Amino acid sequence: MKSNNGVRERILETASRLFYQQGFNSTGINQIIAEAGIAIGSLYKHYPSKNDLLYHYLQHQEAVYFSGLDEYLGEVRKPIQKLIKLIDYRIEIQEQSHCFGCHFIKINAETGRHDEKVTQLVAGHKKKQRDYLERIISEIESVQGLPMKKQNLTDAVFLMIEGAVVSASINGNTDDLRTTKKIINQMF
Amino acid sequence: MKSNNGVRERILETASRLFYQQGFNSTGINQIIAEAGIAIGSLYKHYPSKNDLLYHYLQHQEAVYFSGLDEYLGEVRKPIQKLIKLIDYRIEIQEQSHCFGCHFIKINAETGRHDEKVTQLVAGHKKKQRDYLERIISEIESVQGLPMKKQNLTDAVFLMIEGAVVSASINGNTDDLRTTKKIINQMF
DNA sequence: GTCTATAAGGAGATAGAC
DNA sequence: GTCTATCTCCTTATAGAC
Numbered sequence: 001m002k003s004n005n006g007v008r009e010r011i012l013e014t015a016s017r018l019f020y021q022q023g024f025n026s027t028g029i030n031q032i033i034a035e036a037g038i039a040i041g042s043l044y045k046h047y048p049s050k051n052d053l054l055y056h057y058l059q060h061q062e063a064v065y066f067s068g069l070d071e072y073l074g075e076v077r078k079p080i081q082k083l084i085k086l087i088d089y090r091i092e093i094q095e096q097s098h099c100f101g102c103h104f105i106k107i108n109a110e111t112g113r114h115d116e117k118v119t120q121l122v123a124g125h126k127k128k129q130r131d132y133l134e135r136i137i138s139e140i141e142s143v144q145g146l147p148m149k150k151q152n153l154t155d156a157v158f159l160m161i162e163g164a165v166v167s168a169s170i171n172g173n174t175d176d177l178r179t180t181k182k183i184i185n186q187m188f
Numbered sequence: 189m190k191s192n193n194g195v196r197e198r199i200l201e202t203a204s205r206l207f208y209q210q211g212f213n214s215t216g217i218n219q220i221i222a223e224a225g226i227a228i229g230s231l232y233k234h235y236p237s238k239n240d241l242l243y244h245y246l247q248h249q250e251a252v253y254f255s256g257l258d259e260y261l262g263e264v265r266k267p268i269q270k271l272i273k274l275i276d277y278r279i280e281i282q283e284q285s286h287c288f289g290c291h292f293i294k295i296n297a298e299t300g301r302h303d304e305k306v307t308q309l310v311a312g313h314k315k316k317q318r319d320y321l322e323r324i325i326s327e328i329e330s331v332q333g334l335p336m337k338k339q340n341l342t343d344a345v346f347l348m349i350e351g352a353v354v355s356a357s358i359n360g361n362t363d364d365l366r367t368t369k370k371i372i373n374q375m376f
Numbered sequence: 377g378t379c380t381a382t383a384a385g386g387a388g389a390t391a392g393a394c
Numbered sequence: 395g396t397c398t399a400t401c402t403c404c405t406t407a408t409a410g411a412c
Contacts, residue, residue: 163350
């Protein structure tokens with residue numbers, strides 16, 4: 001491994017993978033430095049505490065999620081297709097990561113709302129996801145009718161997707177995400 | 189405290205409360221015995237390991253949930269009212285427990301699907317919840333029309349409730365559960 | 377049932393040498 | 395950047411005396 005460059009990034013990527021796959025509390029500092037192939041001194045130089053690493057993990061996932069989503073929807077023109085593609089994006093993410101669910105829901109379940117900063121990062125991410133969805137539904141509204149009031153439709157779709165992602169992490173498949181897509185298709 | 193009677197129950201109740209409030213991994217054996225007011229020898233006599241305690245915790249919550257639900261719906265006659273009351277039941281549970289979410293979703297998020305027995309208890313609970321919901325919707329169908337195909341309606345309602353319970357644990361309120369109730373009311 | 381002692385290991389974090 | 399040593403504390407679990 002290269003020894004001087006990309007150390008900070010390698011720490012975060014390794015920690016992110018382990019936090020997601022086996023949980024934050026179940027992941028030890030020693031495992032992170034071993035799998036990242038770096039020294040413990042380097043870790044604490046870049047991230048002064050394990051909690052600090054957690055904050056950067058969540059911020060990183062937030063950026064990765066939305067930039068990936070923008071790219072995934074890049075070519076799509078029809079608003080209704082954007083909605084369908086948004087669910088396809090979640091399906092693809094889950095299938096590429098062994099259906100372990102949503103990073104933010106997992107951390108929230110593990111740490112509760114004890115840490116204010118974590119609470120705000122999780123709630124903020126979910127708010128951004130819902131706002132993103134609402135913008136797509138507004139676009140749909142501008143070209144065709146909606147099957148129910150805009151706000152209710154936004155909440156219904158958001159909550160179904162949330163439930164379906166949780167279901168994916170429980171059952172280890174994307175069946176409910178696909179069901180959600182089917183239901184939405186039949187609503188319009 | 190009484191020293192010889194109800195020890196086993198007190199262990200399980202204390203462990204259940206702590207597992208739910210601060211998480212399974214964040215709860216130590218020493219804290220359980222301290223808050224239950226029992227000796228460590230007693231704990232390991234009744235529950236040979238912390239994992240064994242976890243299994244009993246999940247089985248106990250399963251029983252508590254469904255017996256409480258049956259009682260809560262006991263007086264209700266109209267099928268559509270059963271559906272609304274089912275959501276009221278979730279609202280009441282969340283508001284009485286600081287909106288920490290679903291016991292089973294939390295454990296699943298913490299332990300993933302590594303432990304087969306836990307995986308089965310969680311997936312089994314969610315299957316039972318969905319089946320319970322499907323029976324109510326079948327009753328509704330027998331007295332009035334449904335706004336969509338029965339299976340799709342069951343999945344949609346189940347997933348919205350799941351998402352709304354997760355949202356409760358993130359935001360610390362039952363807003364999305366109440367929104368879910370409103371959406372369902374408007375669908376019929 | 378109670379108590380205390382202890383094993384054996386891992387946690388997060390710090391310090392210093394190279 | 396690397397390495398090793400160490401500190402303090404906590405973890406699950408067992409054993410034995412009362």
